[in-house]
Amino acid sequence: MRPANDNARTVDLRIAGMTRGQSVFALISAALALLAVVSGLLAIDPPWVARQLRLDDQRSNALNRIFYAVGQFYKVNDKLPASLSQLNESPSGLDARSESDPVTTAPYHYEAGAGREFKLCATFSMPSKNTIPVVPFWRHEAGQQCFNVTAQYP
Numbered sequence: 731m732r733p734a735n736d737n738a739r740t741v742d743l744r745i746a747g748m749t750r751g752q753s754v755f756a757l758i759s760a761a762l763a764l765l766a767v768v769s770g771l772l773a774i775d776p777p778w779v780a781r782q783l784r785l786d787d788q789r790s791n792a793l794n795r796i797f798y799a800v801g802q803f804y805k806v807n808d809k810l811p812a813s814l815s816q817l818n819e820s821p822s823g824l825d826a827r828s829e830s831d832p833v834t835t836a837p838y839h840y841e842a843g844a845g846r847e848f849k850l851c852a853t854f855s856m857p858s859k860n861t862i863p864v865v866p867f868w869r870h871e872a873g874q875q876c877f878n879v880t881a882q883y884p
Contacts, residue, residue, distance in 0.1 A: 779856065786854045786858065800848060810843075838850060839852070851875065
């Protein structure tokens with residue numbers, strides 16, 4: 731006997747060689763696996779973001795090296811260097827000419843202040859993801875950022 735509605739059809743979810751229950755389980759498992767892969771891809775940064783973050787890490791590391799070189803210079807000379815190029819003559823071993831932005835190759839901005847105070851600036855591509863402000867250069871927003879720091883030496 732035909733149903734009252736001739737257009738009514740049933741969907742057969744069976745996959746070849748499987749019972750209906752096994753087929754439903756296989757489809758649900760495949761959907762969950764696909765969901766896991768897609769959510770994993772969404773959780774990681776795309777390659778261009780990872781590259782920008784890596785470049786920003788290089789900038790932070792360079793500022794950190796300059797920071798310690800200025801501290802060494804201050805320890806030896808009891809004054810701040812007038813410019814980064816003056817660090818080349820210091821015992822820190824830092825070649826300030828090699829400390830430049832990894833993309834633009836422009837030198838980082840340094841400005842001596844009063845006493846042991848000075849300013850270091852760099853242009854960052856992305857806001858930092860690091861929330862632990864151990865070193866001031868690891869926490870920054872995107873764009874031109876300047877850090878007012880005090881010369882310290884080990």
